[in-house]
Amino acid sequence: MADKILVEICVGTYAWVMGGSKLADLEEHIPSEWRSFVEVKGVISLPGCDEEGCLKPPFVAVDGKIIESATIPLVLDEIRRRLLSKGIKL
Amino acid sequence: MAFKSNAILTRREVMRRISGLALKKELVEKIDRIVLTMRPRSNVPLRCCVYKDRAVLQYKMMPVLGIAVEEEIDELMRPKDYARVALQRQEPVKGALLSVVGEACSSCPQTNYLVTNVCQGCEGRFCVLNCPKKAIEMVDGYARIKSEDCINCGLCKKACPFHAIVYIPVPCIETCPVEAIGKDELGRAVIDHSKCILCGRCIQACPYGAINERSHLLDIIRSIQSKEETIALAAPSLAGQFRATYPQLKTALLRLGFNGVEEVAIGAEETIEHETAEWVERIEKGAKFMTTSCCASWMNLVEKIEEVKPYVSETPTPLDYTVIRMRREHPKARLVFISPCVAKKAEAVKHRSADLVLSVEELGTLFIAAGVEVSQSESNDSGVKASSGAWGFATSGGVASAIAAKGVDGFNPVRINGISASTIKQIQQTAKRGECDYNFIEVMACEGGCVNGCNTLNSATAASTQMVKELGIPGLKCGIPEWEIAKK
Numbered sequence A: 001m002a003d004k005i006l007v008e009i010c011v012g013t014y015a016w017v018m019g020g021s022k023l024a025d026l027e028e029h030i031p032s033e034w035r036s037f038v039e040v041k042g043v044i045s046l047p048g049c050d051e052e053g054c055l056k057p058p059f060v061a062v063d064g065k066i067i068e069s070a071t072i073p074l075v076l077d078e079i080r081r082r083l084l085s086k087g088i089k090l
Numbered sequence B: 001m002a003f004k005s006n007a008i009l010t011r012r013e014v015m016r017r018i019s020g021l022a023l024k025k026e027l028v029e030k031i032d033r034i035v036l037t038m039r040p041r042s043n044v045p046l047r048c049c050v051y052k053d054r055a056v057l058q059y060k061m062m063p064v065l066g067i068a069v070e071e072e073i074d075e076l077m078r079p080k081d082y083a084r085v086a087l088q089r090q091e092p093v094k095g096a097l098l099s100v101v102g103e104a105c106s107s108c109p110q111t112n113y114l115v116t117n118v119c120q121g122c123e124g125r126f127c128v129l130n131c132p133k134k135a136i137e138m139v140d141g142y143a144r145i146k147s148e149d150c151i152n153c154g155l156c157k158k159a160c161p162f163h164a165i166v167y168i169p170v171p172c173i174e175t176c177p178v179e180a181i182g183k184d185e186l187g188r189a190v191i192d193h194s195k196c197i198l199c200g201r202c203i204q205a206c207p208y209g210a211i212n213e214r215s216h217l218l219d220i221i222r223s224i225q226s227k228e229e230t231i232a233l234a235a236p237s238l239a240g241q242f243r244a245t246y247p248q249l250k251t252a253l254l255r256l257g258f259n260g261v262e263e264v265a266i267g268a269e270e271t272i273e274h275e276t277a278e279w280v281e282r283i284e285k286g287a288k289f290m291t292t293s294c295c296a297s298w299m300n301l302v303e304k305i306e307e308v309k310p311y312v313s314e315t316p317t318p319l320d321y322t323v324i325r326m327r328r329e330h331p332k333a334r335l336v337f338i339s340p341c342v343a344k345k346a347e348a349v350k351h352r353s354a355d356l357v358l359s360v361e362e363l364g365t366l367f368i369a370a371g372v373e374v375s376q377s378e379s380n381d382s383g384v385k386a387s388s389g390a391w392g393f394a395t396s397g398g399v400a401s402a403i404a405a406k407g408v409d410g411f412n413p414v415r416i417n418g419i420s421a422s423t424i425k426q427i428q429q430t431a432k433r434g435e436c437d438y439n440f441i442e443v444m445a446c447e448g449g450c451v452n453g454c455n456t457l458n459s460a461t462a463a464s465t466q467m468v469k470e471l472g473i474p475g476l477k478c479g480i481p482e483w484e485i486a487k488k
Helices: A013-017 A032-037 A072-085 B006-023 B027-038 B050-064 B079-088 B126-130 B155-159 B171-175 B201-205 B217-225 B236-240 B246-256 B264-284 B296-302 B306-311 B318-329 B342-351 B360-370 B388-394 B398-404 B421-433 B460-471
Strands: A005-010 A038-043 A060-062 A065-067 B098-100 B113-115 B136-139 B142-145 B165-167 B181-183 B189-191 B211-213 B230-234 B260-263 B334-339 B356-359 B413-417 B440-444
Touching: A005 A072, A013 B360, A032 A038, A032 A072, A060 A072, A065 A072, B006 B027, B006 B050, B006 B217, B006 B360, B027 B050, B027 B079, B050 B079, B050 B211, B079 B217, B098 B189, B113 B142, B113 B155, B126 B136, B126 B155, B155 B165, B171 B181, B171 B201, B201 B211, B217 B230, B217 B334, B217 B356, B217 B360, B230 B236, B230 B246, B230 B318, B236 B246, B236 B264, B236 B360, B236 B388, B236 B460, B246 B260, B246 B360, B260 B264, B260 B318, B264 B318, B264 B388, B264 B398, B296 B342, B306 B421, B318 B334, B318 B342, B334 B342, B334 B360, B342 B356, B356 B360, B388 B398, B388 B460, B398 B413, B398 B440
Parallel strands: A005 A038, B230 B260, B230 B334, B334 B356, B413 B440
Antiparallel strands: A005 A060, A060 A065, B098 B211, B113 B165, B136 B142, B181 B189
16 A cells, blocks of 8 residues: 555644644545545644744645645645545545 | 634734734834734735735734724824833723724625626526515616615525525624624724624624734733733633643643643532532522523623523632632732633623633734743643533533533533524523423533634634543533524
């Protein structure tokens, strides 16, 4: 089986307060047929987590690719893209 | 799914920046620069131009400083002038806690129905023929609603086969369960404070962030930086708001500068005991039912519904019990209640229970400003002191579950999970009849309970799940039935 797609949600206080809490329900929105291919975890910091930096929180990394101003639909879209590129039929 | 809102993020960013400057004692010196940093000229403007954006932001700073926009005396006063006033005050804010930033308000049109350019100008003319007020005319082959004649019945929208007619809500008016929001002569939102129950839904609903809560942030920062003993009283719902355990949250609060952190859930233990006893006594004396009284927004509503008053519990709230105990144990301390909603803030101010109130959202921004990383804080404590039943007050069904767990005979509870215009009508009718299918009604104004209060950070389901796991509360799937809303 292909390696699982790793979804890392920054749960640092800054990201959390500035919109990251809206991602708390992400796992519930992952379609059931995708779940065995996806692993979701919270991390304290991701590259780009900087209050005055160029990137806007909240941040999510999908297999290392940083999504800034992340929302559930954006993250799901990236997961879907990666599943397709791994040849997993959706 | 909860949706992101730039208006909410802007508010938090303003809070974060003001808190940061206040903590470094640079507020008066640097507050005027916040608008330049947040709205640089290189940005694409949100409104007509960057200068309007900056003006709106300046006004939005006033409630964060604890000052109502409606109290503006001189248009030439700058944020630093207001900051100076705020830092010099000895008492926290008085007066209405909600303030409308008129400059931010978009004066959303009251006429709710609009024909879009999807209109096909069909031969059927469904909208024209079926309008009861002949308020629709054809202009250049397409339908147009005459707003002066339209009564907002919505028949045209139902009739149109192309779905070309849309309903445009006025979000703040739409969300208010008590019709407390009207418009001034310029079409801007105005809150009728005599009707408002401070549920805070309008704060979240406004897409322009025009409705704001007046803050005690500066007063709290001054207190935690002073030599005064300052104790945080943590509402039960606080436990589910950050990605951290309660002991970690406690450590984080101590790092902020609080001298102590108390669980309001301990006060809830007393509420459970006394409310259970009160219920038993009332039922024995022939009462048909009793409602809870710990939701401050619900209690504001009760003030306006005479029929319901005799049925409402008189047991003090968890906060009341906590404050009584803390005043005894720490008579000189400043008590800061960390609250999930603006109604609770108003209650504390009105009853002079806690000295100051910090919303969960404000707390989050204060953590950021102070560089406190909550989820990396140590768990120095052995855990929580209050029972899971007491912590359960945080979610809908929690109060009823806690009393049910006492095993009293004949206890037949129901919960009102979020107040709406329909539930208010039903409660009134039930109170008038004096009969109810249940003998205990737990009322929480916010759907999901306090974990979904107007200034919380986490979603209700995620917060509830977290608290179920950590504290063993019943949570949202508590098994207490929900009040059935009669269909209109």
